Amino acid sequence: xxxxxxxxxxxxxxxxxxxxxxxxxxxxxxxxxxxxxxxxxxxxxxxxxxxxxxxxxxxxxxxxxxxxxxxxxxxxxxxxxxxxxxxxxxxxxxxxxxxxxxxxxxxxxxxxxxxxxxxxxxxxxxxxxxxxxxxxxxxxxxxxxxxxxxxxxxxxxxxxxxxxxxxxxxxxxxxxxxxxxxxxxxxxxxxxxxxxxxxxxxxxxxxxxxxxxxxxxxxxxxxxxxxxxxxxxxxxxxxxxxxxxxxxxxxxxxxxxxxxxxxxxxxxxxxxxxxxxxxxxxxxxxxxxxxxxxxxxxxxxxxxxxxxxxxxxxxxxxxxxxxxxxxxxxxxxxxxxxxxxxxxxxxxxxxxxxxxxxxxxxxxxxxxxxxxxx
Numbered sequence: 001x002x003x004x005x006x007x008x009x010x011x012x013x014x015x016x017x018x019x020x021x022x023x024x025x026x027x028x029x030x031x032x033x034x035x036x037x038x039x040x041x042x043x044x045x046x047x048x049x050x051x052x053x054x055x056x057x058x059x060x061x062x063x064x065x066x067x068x069x070x071x072x073x074x075x076x077x078x079x080x081x082x083x084x085x086x087x088x089x090x091x092x093x094x095x096x097x098x099x100x101x102x103x104x105x106x107x108x109x110x111x112x113x114x115x116x117x118x119x120x121x122x123x124x125x126x127x128x129x130x131x132x133x134x135x136x137x138x139x140x141x142x143x144x145x146x147x148x149x150x151x152x153x154x155x156x157x158x159x160x161x162x163x164x165x166x167x168x169x170x171x172x173x174x175x176x177x178x179x180x181x182x183x184x185x186x187x188x189x190x191x192x193x194x195x196x197x198x199x200x201x202x203x204x205x206x207x208x209x210x211x212x213x214x215x216x217x218x219x220x221x222x223x224x225x226x227x228x229x230x231x232x233x234x235x236x237x238x239x240x241x242x243x244x245x246x247x248x249x250x251x252x253x254x255x256x257x258x259x260x261x262x263x264x265x266x267x268x269x270x271x272x273x274x275x276x277x278x279x280x281x282x283x284x285x286x287x288x289x290x291x292x293x294x295x296x297x298x299x300x301x302x303x304x305x306x307x308x309x310x311x312x313x314x315x316x317x318x319x320x321x322x323x324x325x326x327x328x329x330x331x332x333x334x335x336x337x338x339x340x341x342x343x344x345x346x347x348x349x350x351x352x353x354x355x356x357x358x359x360x361x362x363x364x365x366x367x368x369x370x371x372x373x374x
Contacts, residue, residue, distance in 0.1 A: 031060035035372035042365045043067045043350075048357040049242050050078035054270025056278055056347040057373040064270055070353065071240045073251070082239035083224060083269050084351040085257065087328025089336050090266040091193050095137050095311025096280060097211045098196055099290040106203055109134040109293060109310075116199045123173050130183065133199065136192040137310040138298060142183035143191045146172040155331055162230050163259030165194040186298050186308060190263035193311075197262025208262045216285065220275055225268040232256050234267060241333030243355040255332045264330060273338060274347040281324060281344030295324075315339070317367040329355075337362055339370040346373045 036055055043051050050068035064080025101107045113121055113136070114128035121128030126143060135141040149171035151158070172191040197208035204211055209227030217225050224235075232254045241253045257265050268276075279285050286294065297307035297314050307314040312324050328336035333355040340347040348370045350362065 029059055029374065031057075032374060033060070035369055035374075036060075036063070036065070039365050039369040040065065040067055042361065046358040046361050046365075048352050048354040048362075050082075050239060050353045052078050052080050052082045052084065052239055052270050052351040054080055054274050054347075054349045055369070055373060056274040058345055059374050062271055062274060068353075070237060072242070072249075073240075076237070078239065078353070079237075080270055082237050082351060083234045083267055084239040084336070084353070085234070085241070085255075085264075085328075085330040085332055085334040086266045086268050086273060086336050086351075087260070087264045087330040087334060088190075089273065089326045089328045089338065090260070090262065090264045092280070092311045092326045093212050093216055093266060093276065094193055094196055094200075094208060094262040095294065096285055097200055097208065097215055098133065098137060099286050099294060099310065100215055101200065101203060102293075103287045103290045107133065107199070109137075113195060113199070116202045117195075120169070120198075121173065125177050126173060133196065134310070135183065136196045136199075138308060139186055139188050139192055140184055140298060141189070141192055142177060142185070142187065143189050143195070144172050144175040144178050144187075145189040146175075146191045146194070148172075148175055148178070158256075158259075159254075160232065160256050161259075162256060165197055165259070165261040168194050168259050168261070169198070186300055186302075188300075188302060188308075190260070193263035194261050200262070209265070212266070216276065219285075220272075220279055222268070222272040222275060225266065225272045225276075228257060228265060228267050230256055230258055239334065239351055239353045241330070241353050241355075243333040252332045253334075255330075257330065257332075260330070264328065270349040270351055273336075273349045274340075277325070277338065277340040277349075278344040278347050281340050281342065283344075315367070318371060321371060323367075323370050337366050339366050341370065346370055348373070 044067050050070045052066045054064045056062045066078030066080045068078050070076050070078040070082050110132050112129055113131045131141045146168040151171055200208045200211055240251055243250050243252050294310045297309045300306045300308045313326050316322050322342050323339040325338040335352040338349040348366055
């Protein structure tokens with residue numbers, strides 16, 4: 001695999017040293033920038049407009065960098081500090097709030113949807129009396145994805161609209177069951193998490209966005225993560241999102257993502273995302289019993305070799321080496337890949353500004369980087 005020049009390597013190593021732990025003593029291993037350098041070289045060839053990269057490890061601390069352009073129009077380079085839509089990575093934050101409420105005894109994972117939202121789900125195909133909160137968080141409820149409703153066929157038609165989460169649930173209930181989506185079987189559906197958000201609101205009296213802000217963002221001191229509501233722009237510096245339609249590359253960064261709600265609305269940057277995930281996996285946000293529930297997984301037939309817990313994706317690309325994360329994709333063109341070790345000591349987050357790129361290569365780079373970081 002290609003390496004950067006000696007000059008670039010030395011500069012990168014110096015930047016890692018200054019952002020990492022205190023100067024190494026004779027008995028403390030020094031930060032090795034090699035794995036990150038190699039990952040950056042590989043990422044330059046995946047076909048994405050720009051990628052914001054953040055790594056966290058015991059020897060190197062937290063370091064953010066980037067490849068490509070954060071903004072094609074202005075030529076602004078991606079440097080790792082950019083704000084982006086984190087899309088379905090939001091699901092993990094939502095699941096964390098739900099599990100905190102479980103730990104407080106305010107709800108139970110095996111409570112039915114109907115217990116908290118009586119009568120909401122009662123159709124020919126779906127019955128809230130038979131769907132549990134656990135099934136919502138694990139995508140085993142059998143509910144279809146609201147994005148399959150006719151309302152969303154023209155992806156640009158509702159770009160500026162405010163959409164209530166209850167509206168998305170009602171859209172889903174008009175759909176027939178998807179193939180293989182019988183209750184108990186895994187079938188990924190954004191509807192599940194918007195419903196979970198509605199249950200959080202019913203139990204706490206506050207929106208899921210407010211609960212995430214109070215229970216996670218403020219608790220961890222995250223300064224670059226927020227619930228956007230109807231705000232269509234991203235704060236500076238932003239990672240622009242690009243899609244290709246009819247052969248033209250379009251900047252679709254601005255969007256009202258209120259409909260994504262608990263399933264995908266959050267905005268953040270790589271450092272904040274790593275802080276959240278390392279805190280989560282090291283037990284700082286959930287009691288041991290609830291973290292264990294989060295990590296109880298079922299097979300995900302849609303992703304080869306992957307398993308899904310309660311708002312988390314489990315991977316074991318190398319036998320015996322388990323990582324956790326949650327990928328994301330937003331209609332704005334933003335995508336996300338991340339991985340964190342089981343103990344929360346190492347983490348990698350990639351925020352990607354392109355809808356189309358070599359995803360298999362990116363996944364391979366993330367898997368190798370999280371394995372090689374020290």
